[in-house]
Amino acid sequence: MNAGFLDTALLTLAWLAAGAYGVAVLERWIVPARAGARGVHALLQPLSSAARLLRAGNPLPARPDSALFRSAPLVAVATVALAAWAVPWSPTAAVDTPITLFFFVILLGPFVVALANAGWGANGKYGLLASMRAASHLVAYEVVLGFAILGPAMASESLSLVRIAQAQERLWFVVWQPLGLVLYLVSVLFAVYRRPFDTPIAGSELAGGALAEYGGARLLLFRAALSALLFLVAAVGAVTYLGGWHGPPGVAGLLPGSAWMLLKTYALVALLLWVGRRTPRFGHDQMLRFSWKVVLPLAFVNLAATGILILVLDP
Amino acid sequence: MSDLLGGWIDRLAALERHYFAIDGGSGAALLAVLPGVDDRLRPADSPHHADLLLVVEPITERLLDAVIETYRHIAPPRHLVVAGVCGTDRYGMEAPLIRLEDHLPVAFRVGGNTTAEFVRSTADALALAIRDMRIRRRIEVPERTPEEIFVPLRSSAEREIATEDVVLSIGPVQTVAVGPVRLLLLMDGEQVVRAEVRSGYAAREIERLSCERPWSKGLFLAAALDPLAPVAGRTAYVQAMEVLHEAEPPPRARQLRESALHLERAASHLYWLARFANLLAYDALARQARSLAAAVSAGILTADAVVPGGWDGTATVGGTDRGVPAGLADDVHQLARHLRADRLFALRTRGVGVLSAARAQEVGTSGPVLLASEASAGDAWARALMRLEGVANDLRQATDILAQLPEGDERVPWTATPPPKGAAESEVSGPRGTLTLQLESAGGDRPAGVHWARPSAVHLALVPELVAGHTLPDALAAVASLDLSMAEADG
Numbered sequence: 060m061n062a063g064f065l066d067t068a069l070l071t072l073a074w075l076a077a078g079a080y081g082v083a084v085l086e087r088w089i090v091p092a093r094a095g096a097r098g099v100h101a102l103l104q105p106l107s108s109a110a111r112l113l114r115a116g117n118p119l120p121a122r123p124d125s126a127l128f129r130s131a132p133l134v135a136v137a138t139v140a141l142a143a144w145a146v147p148w149s150p151t152a153a154v155d156t157p158i159t160l161f162f163f164v165i166l167l168g169p170f171v172v173a174l175a176n177a178g179w180g181a182n183g184k185y186g187l188l189a190s191m192r193a194a195s196h197l198v199a200y201e202v203v204l205g206f207a208i209l210g211p212a213m214a215s216e217s218l219s220l221v222r223i224a225q226a227q228e229r230l231w232f233v234v235w236q237p238l239g240l241v242l243y244l245v246s247v248l249f250a251v252y253r254r255p256f257d258t259p260i261a262g263s264e265l266a267g268g269a270l271a272e273y274g275g276a277r278l279l280l281f282r283a284a285l286s287a288l289l290f291l292v293a294a295v296g297a298v299t300y301l302g303g304w305h306g307p308p309g310v311a312g313l314l315p316g317s318a319w320m321l322l323k324t325y326a327l328v329a330l331l332l333w334v335g336r337r338t339p340r341f342g343h344d345q346m347l348r349f350s351w352k353v354v355l356p357l358a359f360v361n362l363a364a365t366g367i368l369i370l371v372l373d374p
Numbered sequence: 375m376s377d378l379l380g381g382w383i384d385r386l387a388a389l390e391r392h393y394f395a396i397d398g399g400s401g402a403a404l405l406a407v408l409p410g411v412d413d414r415l416r417p418a419d420s421p422h423h424a425d426l427l428l429v430v431e432p433i434t435e436r437l438l439d440a441v442i443e444t445y446r447h448i449a450p451p452r453h454l455v456v457a458g459v460c461g462t463d464r465y466g467m468e469a470p471l472i473r474l475e476d477h478l479p480v481a482f483r484v485g486g487n488t489t490a491e492f493v494r495s496t497a498d499a500l501a502l503a504i505r506d507m508r509i510r511r512r513i514e515v516p517e518r519t520p521e522e523i524f525v526p527l528r529s530s531a532e533r534e535i536a537t538e539d540v541v542l543s544i545g546p547v548q549t550v551a552v553g554p555v556r557l558l559l560l561m562d563g564e565q566v567v568r569a570e571v572r573s574g575y576a577a578r579e580i581e582r583l584s585c586e587r588p589w590s591k592g593l594f595l596a597a598a599l600d601p602l603a604p605v606a607g608r609t610a611y612v613q614a615m616e617v618l619h620e621a622e623p624p625p626r627a628r629q630l631r632e633s634a635l636h637l638e639r640a641a642s643h644l645y646w647l648a649r650f651a652n653l654l655a656y657d658a659l660a661r662q663a664r665s666l667a668a669a670v671s672a673g674i675l676t677a678d679a680v681v682p683g684g685w686d687g688t689a690t691v692g693g694t695d696r697g698v699p700a701g702l703a704d705d706v707h708q709l710a711r712h713l714r715a716d717r718l719f720a721l722r723t724r725g726v727g728v729l730s731a732a733r734a735q736e737v738g739t740s741g742p743v744l745l746a747s748e749a750s751a752g753d754a755w756a757r758a759l760m761r762l763e764g765v766a767n768d769l770r771q772a773t774d775i776l777a778q779l780p781e782g783d784e785r786v787p788w789t790a791t792p793p794p795k796g797a798a799e800s801e802v803s804g805p806r807g808t809l810t811l812q813l814e815s816a817g818g819d820r821p822a823g824v825h826w827a828r829p830s831a832v833h834l835a836l837v838p839e840l841v842a843g844h845t846l847p848d849a850l851a852a853v854a855s856l857d858l859s860m861a862e863a864d865g
Binding site: 101106108110114184254255257258263266270271272274338 | 383386387388389390392413414419420422423425447449450451540541542543549561563564651652653654655656657658659718719721722845846847848850
């Protein structure tokens with residue numbers, strides 16, 4: 060194994076961990092237990108949580124499907140780490156391929172495998188239901204997500220995330236494709252198992268669902284992967300609709316491009332967390348119905364409107 | 375070096391505690407308030423995710439297995455904290471309750487009172503104590519053999535397609551009712567085909583204990599019947615005693631009792647809404663309900679003031695001039711209006727757990743469940759709104775009563791002699807419905823017969839028919855919408 064590969068891998072994991080940490084802090088700030096409880100110790104609490112879980116050992120359920128149960132958190136982390144590769148933080152810090160966007164959407168898929176394996180591997184009824192939910196979850200979001208993300212690809216005539224960001228130098232896509240951003244955000248809420256679509260890991264229904272039997276370091280890995288996943292989809296949202304590393308006109312010079320990118324990413328993370336707090340969890344059947352009967356038709360409308368606007372505006 | 379590092383990790387880990395709670399029957403208000411008391415105290419979804427087990431009493435022999443099993447799953451270092459009234463202290467030696475200290479390494483015990491009146495101070499004490507917790511004792515926890523259950527599956531002829539049925543066991547520690555109850559759901563995928571209910575985990579045998587203890591001790595037992603509504607239970611008992619003694623409480627006392635009942639119903643409904651919102655993972659609603667409930671609890675009139683012969687103002691903290699903070703009823707009314715227009719809330723609760731008016735009357739339901747079936751659609755949505763609008767009404771009426779209290783004595787002279795031979799019945803409308811007590815006296819120093827008609831027991835019997843055919847999330851919402859108090863249902 061060459062050293063360059065190892066460096067890249069470690070670096071990716073490090074910045075993913077940092078991103079997940081940021082999400083965990085925001086989570087405590089956006090969703091405080093009570094009004095005015097946004098204390099500074101929210102900055103330390105994710106570390107506290109991690110320390111606690113690392114100390115707690117690696118408990119196994121009574122009769123697990125051992126290989127699946129043990130490997131699931133690793134699959135989750137590996138998936139996220141691979142997907143992380145796609146995000147261009149600045150024109151220089153980017154892996155540019157002609158199909159990066161496609162690569163990213165496809166790589167969200169295997170995360171479902173991690174959750175389904177986790178639920179199945181725990182060998183319990185909650186886990187079983189959760190793993191079935193996770194499997195149908197994939198069907199619910201993948202098509203919708205694919206269509207929601209086509210708008211920017213059409214406008215920039217490319218599936219390269221770098222090209223998509225470059226195409227927004229003068230005008231961000233969100234300005235003339237606002238519905239596209241909304242659809243993207245809704246479908247990624249599915250994709251990252253956040254409220255109101257967190258049915259496979261639902262706390263009050265299935266006692267944590269697929270994660271119910273996990274504890275210790277494995278739970279920490281799973282939680283970190285879930286947070287990092289939210290961070291990543293927000294980053295890709297910032298690239299596809301909010302201009303990527305381009306700052307808002309007029310003030311763009313104030314911060315370097317990657318700082319703008321980080322700022323937009325966390326703004327989207329905050330928005331997604333806030334939405335989750337303001338909506339009750341959907342029933343699993345309602346979620347599927349919502350995805351196929353509301354979001355997907357809207358995505359078609361968005362696609363047609365984008366096409367017409369491209370012809371008319373010729374941006 | 376490693377000690378130093380370990381010390382730092384300990385201090386870091388103590389910045390946040392994740393607790394998993396087991397509610398033996400009286401934890402409704404405490405557990406609803408706790409997430410809002412200290413932001414370092416966070417509820418966990420599963421015992422595996424928690425490092426602290428919080429047990430709210432009463433704990434019966436039957437529930438002990440579940441407590442021990444849950445304790446074993448808490449992440450090490452396991453901390454165990456108990457809140458509530460210990461069995462032998464107040465219920466008497468004969469009560470079928472256990473002291474958890476005899477079975478598990480309890481780090482400490484908090485409070486004697488987990489009812490709405492004292493919940494804030496109990497929660498604060500708990501938060502403070504947990505933050506500074508350092509105690510770690512190691513006790514070998516005995517292995518337990520799990521209770522065996524048998525649920526018949528459907529034959530292949532009964533099933534539409536050849537998928538296998540699964541029996542999902544929920545409880546006895548669960549999120550849908552206050553206190554322990556076990557639901558056995560026969561599931562076809564996400565769909566509940568049939569449901570069975572196993573109850574009795576919170577049975578303290580209140581009726582038997584009441585007959586074995588002196589009349590005065592019965593006051594405590596009546597208040598403990600439904601730990602979520604001590605005023606209702608105590609008032610029913612006191613009224614029955616007054617009938618037996620042929621004593622008439624002064625009008626001022628009647629009015630004070632009436633307002634105390636109103637306030638108790640209001641607080642109980644709001645705590646229910648907070649729990650229901652938690653089940654739906656609706657954080658914003660849960661927080662609103664929680665803060666309203668805390669505001670109502672601050673003004674609540676305590677159960678101890680309800681005494682035979684009238685009202686004992688000295689037993690209430692802060693005297694009788696407490697009451698509803700101004701504007702609270704309007705806030706609740708506002709919330710009810712928002713909830714009525716809330717389409718996402720309707721999406722999750724409309725058509726869930728529908729109970730027809732005819733059926734509701736047939737089985738003898740009462741309170742908000744009956745009202746929702748008679749005046750509205752009889753689903754979870756209707757029950758939620760019926761309760762919330764009831765809260766606004768209760769608060770207004772309590773305010774009116776307290777503003778126009780008649781002058782005069784609060785109590786008539788009362789002799790502690792046992793009541794003469796006879797029987798009496800009294801009826802009180804509590805948060806969950808009509809609570810009826812039949813009290814018999816043979817002229818002795820203890821009651822000859824005590825019989826409670828308990829609304830939660832009636833509602834519990836409806837669970838199988840309400841959940842059949844629903845998907846799992848809807849089934850859980852349907853059960854939660856009944857506002858079951860298992861301590862009251864089990865007696």
